[in-house]
Amino acid sequence: MDTTDVVIAGAGPTGLMLAYELRLAGVEVALLDGLPARTGESRAGGIHARTMEILDQRGLLDDLLPQGRPIQAGHFGGLPLDFSDFNTRYPYTLAVLQSVIERELDRRATELGASVQWGSPVTGFRQDATGVEVEVGGPEGSRRIRAAYLVGCDGGRSTVRKLAGIDFAGTDATVTGMIADVELADPPAQPFFGQRGDAGDFSAVQFEPGWYRLVVQRHDRVLERGAELTFEDFRDNFIELAGTDFGMHSPRWVTHYGDAARQADRYRVGRVFLAGDAAHIHYPAGGQGQNLGVQDAVNLGWKLAATLRGNASDELLDTYETERHPIAARVLHNTRAQTALSRSGPHTDALRDIMSDLIDIDQVRQRLGLMITALDIRYDTKADHPLAGRRVPDADLTTEGGDTRVHALLRSGRPVLLVLGGNDVPAIPQWHDRVEIVTAESRTDRWTIPGVGDIPCPGAALLRPDGYVAWAADDPTTAGLVEALTTWVGAPA
Incomplete structure (x- = not known):
C-alpha cells in the first residue's frame, strides 16, 4: 500500500492550487483525477482581483498575466461595475480561460513534485484516528493509498462528498446557460456581458486572439445535466436572442449548465475535507466560482501543512469551515439575486432601472464590487485593529x-x-x-x-x-x- 500525507481528489484549479500549497510547505501529496487526461475545456473564463493577489503572493501570477486580457470592469446581474478605483494592483477582471490556469498551476505543482495521476478515481475510503485509507480505481485495477488526510476537490458531483455522507442542500435549476467557444467572422466591436433579449440574455467576450466565448442564458428552460447540446442548437438560441450569430464557426467546445445552488452542510468529517465545487455550486454570475475554489485551497493548504508539521492543534483545521463556509454561502446568495435580476419582463426591467441608478452611487458600486472580487473578506479574529482579519494591503x-x-x-x-x-x-x-x-x-x-x-x-x-x-x-x-x-x-x- 502506498502512503502519503494528503490525497487530493480532483486536479482542477482547486486541487492543483492545494497541491502547490502543500508541496511548497514540504507536504507529500497524491493528486488523483478520474479522467484519463486533461480535457482542455473551460467552464470558468476569468479571475478577480483577490485571486490575482493570492497567485501573486506565491509568485504564480507573472506567467499568467500575459496569457489573459484585462477587462476594466465586472458586473452584477449584467449591470456593469467599475473596479478601476479599488485599492489593489489588479483593479480589473482578467479574462483567461480555466484551461490556461490549469496548465500553469499543473506546471508549477509538477515542478514541486505533485504530478497528476490520471485515470485514478477515488472509489472509497475508511478513516480512523490516525489516517485515511483511500481506495483508488483505474484501468489496472484498484489500489489503496494511506494518508493523514483526504481532500475532495472533485467537483459538483463529488464522490468524496457522497462517500462522506455530507448533505448538499440547496435550490434546483430554473435557468439553462449555454456556452460555445468559437471563431467569429463578424465579431462585435466591443465585448459585452449579459445583454438582454425577450427570453434571456447573451454575452460575447474574446479570450484569445481569434477566439470568442459566447453565452446564452434561457430562463425557465431547464436542460438535464446529461442532455446533449449541439452547436446548431446553440446557434439557434443565440440568434433568437441576439438577432445575429456574428458569423460563428469552428466551435472548440459547446456545453450547458444550470443555476442550481447547493452547499455542503459540512466541509469536514474527521480527516476528510471538501473544497471548491465539491463544497458549493452556483450559477456563474459575476465569475466567482473558480475564484472561490482557489481561495478555499489556499485557506486550507497552510492549515493542513501546519498541522502535519506538528506545530498546530487540530482546532486550526476547524477554522477552514468556519471561515470559508460563510463566504460560499454569500456567493450562493448573491448569484441567486443576480439570476433574478437577469430575468426578462417589465417587472425585472423596472428593478434593473432602479439598480442601475443605485450602482451609480459609489458606496453601492463598491459594496457590490468588493463582494464580487472578494476584496472585502474579513475573518473573525480576537484582535480589534481595523486590519485584523482582512487581507493585507500590498504596500x-x-x-x-x-x-x-x-x-x-x-x-x-x-x-x-x-x-x-x-x-x-x-x-x-x-x-x-x-x-x-x-x-x-x-x-x-x-x-x-x-x-x-x-x-x-x-x-x-x-x-x-x-x-x-x-x-x-x-x-x-x-x-x-x-x-x-x-x-x-x-x-x-
Whole structure:
C-alpha cells in the first residue's frame, strides 16, 4: 500500500492550487483525477482581483498575466461595475480561460513534485484516528493509498462528498446557460456581458486572439445535466436572442449548465475535507466560482501543512469551515439575486432601472464590487485593529535588502511578522523557527482598506500565509501577539 500525507481528489484549479500549497510547505501529496487526461475545456473564463493577489503572493501570477486580457470592469446581474478605483494592483477582471490556469498551476505543482495521476478515481475510503485509507480505481485495477488526510476537490458531483455522507442542500435549476467557444467572422466591436433579449440574455467576450466565448442564458428552460447540446442548437438560441450569430464557426467546445445552488452542510468529517465545487455550486454570475475554489485551497493548504508539521492543534483545521463556509454561502446568495435580476419582463426591467441608478452611487458600486472580487473578506479574529482579519494591503516597502512590497514577502508560504517604522521587534523567541520576521519602512504612512478607507500604517502585523492579518498593532508589544501566534502558528516551542 502506498502512503502519503494528503490525497487530493480532483486536479482542477482547486486541487492543483492545494497541491502547490502543500508541496511548497514540504507536504507529500497524491493528486488523483478520474479522467484519463486533461480535457482542455473551460467552464470558468476569468479571475478577480483577490485571486490575482493570492497567485501573486506565491509568485504564480507573472506567467499568467500575459496569457489573459484585462477587462476594466465586472458586473452584477449584467449591470456593469467599475473596479478601476479599488485599492489593489489588479483593479480589473482578467479574462483567461480555466484551461490556461490549469496548465500553469499543473506546471508549477509538477515542478514541486505533485504530478497528476490520471485515470485514478477515488472509489472509497475508511478513516480512523490516525489516517485515511483511500481506495483508488483505474484501468489496472484498484489500489489503496494511506494518508493523514483526504481532500475532495472533485467537483459538483463529488464522490468524496457522497462517500462522506455530507448533505448538499440547496435550490434546483430554473435557468439553462449555454456556452460555445468559437471563431467569429463578424465579431462585435466591443465585448459585452449579459445583454438582454425577450427570453434571456447573451454575452460575447474574446479570450484569445481569434477566439470568442459566447453565452446564452434561457430562463425557465431547464436542460438535464446529461442532455446533449449541439452547436446548431446553440446557434439557434443565440440568434433568437441576439438577432445575429456574428458569423460563428469552428466551435472548440459547446456545453450547458444550470443555476442550481447547493452547499455542503459540512466541509469536514474527521480527516476528510471538501473544497471548491465539491463544497458549493452556483450559477456563474459575476465569475466567482473558480475564484472561490482557489481561495478555499489556499485557506486550507497552510492549515493542513501546519498541522502535519506538528506545530498546530487540530482546532486550526476547524477554522477552514468556519471561515470559508460563510463566504460560499454569500456567493450562493448573491448569484441567486443576480439570476433574478437577469430575468426578462417589465417587472425585472423596472428593478434593473432602479439598480442601475443605485450602482451609480459609489458606496453601492463598491459594496457590490468588493463582494464580487472578494476584496472585502474579513475573518473573525480576537484582535480589534481595523486590519485584523482582512487581507493585507500590498504596500510598497523598503528593507535592508532593498525595495519590495508586502505580498512579495509571502512567497515562501510561511507566516510573516512585519515590523514597521523603526519599532523594536517584539520578543517571540519560541516562534522564531516558524515565523519570518521582516523589519521595513512603509513608503506611505497610510494604508487603504477596501470598503473602509485609509488608516495609519501599523507598527507591526502578523500575516498568515494566505495574506490575511492575524494581529496588528500601532505600538507593537507582545500584547495580543502571543495569543495570535498560538492560535494561528501553534503553541510555543
